[in-house]
Amino acid sequence: MADKAWRILVVGPSWVGDMVMAQSLFMTLKARHPHCYLAVVAPEWSQPILARMAEVDEIVPLAVGHGTLGLSARRAVARQLRGRFDEAIVLPRSWKSALVPFLARIPRRTGFLGEQRYGLLTQRRRLDKRVLDQTVKRFVSLGLPLEETVEGDFAIPSPRLRVDGDNLVELRLQHSLSSRPAIALMPGAEYGPAKQWPLDHFHRLAKKLVDEGFEIRVLGGPKDVMAGDEIVQGLAHAHNLCGKTRLADAVDLLADCRQVVTNDSGLMHVAAAVGSRIHAIYGSSSPSYTPPLTDNAVIHYLALSCSPCFKRTCPLGHTNCLNQLDVERLHKAVTGTTEYLEPPV
Template sequence: MAKYLIVGPSWVGDMVMAQSLFKTIQLQDPEAIIDVIGPAWSSPIIARMAEVRRAITLKTGHGEWGISTRRKLGQSLQSEQYDEAIVLPRSWKSALVPFFAKVPKRVGYHGEQRYILLNERRKLDKKTLNQTVKRFVSLGVNKSIAYPPQNLPDPVLTVDKGNQAALYQSHSLDSSRPAVAMMAGAEYGPAKQWPLAHFHELAERLITQGYQVWILGGPKDINDGNVIIKDLGQHAHNLCGKTQLVDAIDLLAAAKLAISNDSGLMHVAAAVGTKVHGIYGSTSEAFTPPLTMNKVIHNLHLECSPCFKRTCPLEHTNCLNQLKPEQIIQSIQLDR
């Protein structure tokens, strides 16, 4: 039985995809103990992963060095006597906690001169490991085994039915209508955000077809949610800023469909088994697909995309503007 300390990523979607690594470790060693370090927001997600014993909160802000904080956390973990640490981010600071925890085997990719901090540094072959999930899982597979990793288990987050029922009641949601969850946020930048007018039109069409629509997101998405549900009546609910991340897990599990930009909540929806309609513009489903077979990808594949830019360098964002709601409506109707 081996004990693993894993330094998780700093984004919601990446943390969900990291569960494929945790599953891989347990497939190799069913008795493995896995603890995961992550930001405070990630604890509710990690708690829904059956493979993880403990979520360890790193009390630093995004992008913050926090060397003293990392040293103290690492020293506090020395008594755990972990056998191996896997560091998913490629930054120098992300490797500090396992170093200070004196974990004997510390694995990660080359990056930012981490020669002392990591004692097993692997070259990141971006052509072979052409997806984020492959890069994560590969670090948990012995280098002598087939490369890239052949078994990529999908993430599966557990669902709290009691919390789900409470959310229906507290937000006056209609249990008799199938729900469509929409995630219109794009924290990375506007080049990943399908137009709000398109979301509004799609929501209006779906409500007339008998659905209720839930807009999910954080406090930053409240205004966008209001734009989407404007004048749509009682079956349109802007839940942005009204729910916690753990609540979004349970609501997405209750939804019949999830329609989303390439975002963290899209990956959450995939991990609870909901049918995902993923909208891609400046990014690519080839690199960060929702890890489920139960999905439909909407991508115009224009000559200028994917550009992976935060804002459109050509100042037109045609990759998203020209993707009309009718295309998604037709796809949904084919499934009915």
């Protein structure tokens, strides 16, 4: 591994937050093997995020829809990669995710056991969820010798995305953003409504903050446009940027925000990776499993007896884990009146 010609291929995950967390693995590999060449196989949407990671030497787009096999596309990518890499690390646990390194005939292929991948991987590891109790730990562990991961106490470097200052200037002009101190609100969560703080709560928080001299920026994808409209309705100095910005733009806009109020989402991890102060809201998910990877975060989690359930929608029909997380609590935390920390889980 000390050979500076050592070339590593990582098969990356399919979600925004997971791709950001994967940078902890990339940082670990570069720290251990400073001269290695690192390439990442990833969905095309993730290229803007990977382009902001200093550790990634090459991005290998895989034009396959989420949840689909896309065998011909995987074969085509494998042909392009054949003979170029010494090692592959497969982060997803699905059978199809291990196909590209196998078809590319990469001699060493490491990943967790899952979906009968015995013939596809050469270095198969069992996943002990008690030890590797966080997604990021699982990613980083695959880049370490097995004996170093047994106790689960290895270092986890925090992701750090590059910020494009010139692009930020253009965005501020394009969207008529003011010189007020900016706070970002992120109401989306791709997984489902059991991870989404009520829109009325977001709206009332936004109104309080605008009245106190802040600018509100609501960030999200095209699916979040209507949610953004509801949050900013009737408010001056509040901008619904959902669907109006690229993923790379979100990196720069979040870096420009003093604080961020967010559901447990992919953009939460982006905000953490640019150094914004995070107010992370957890409902059906657990802050122990996918926390923002930063010391500059406040966790808002009620830890009700029914949570975390990890369901897309509330199985009890009330979503009290989010509805009962009141606006005043978030307002006080954002304005520095009160500091709320994660309760025991």
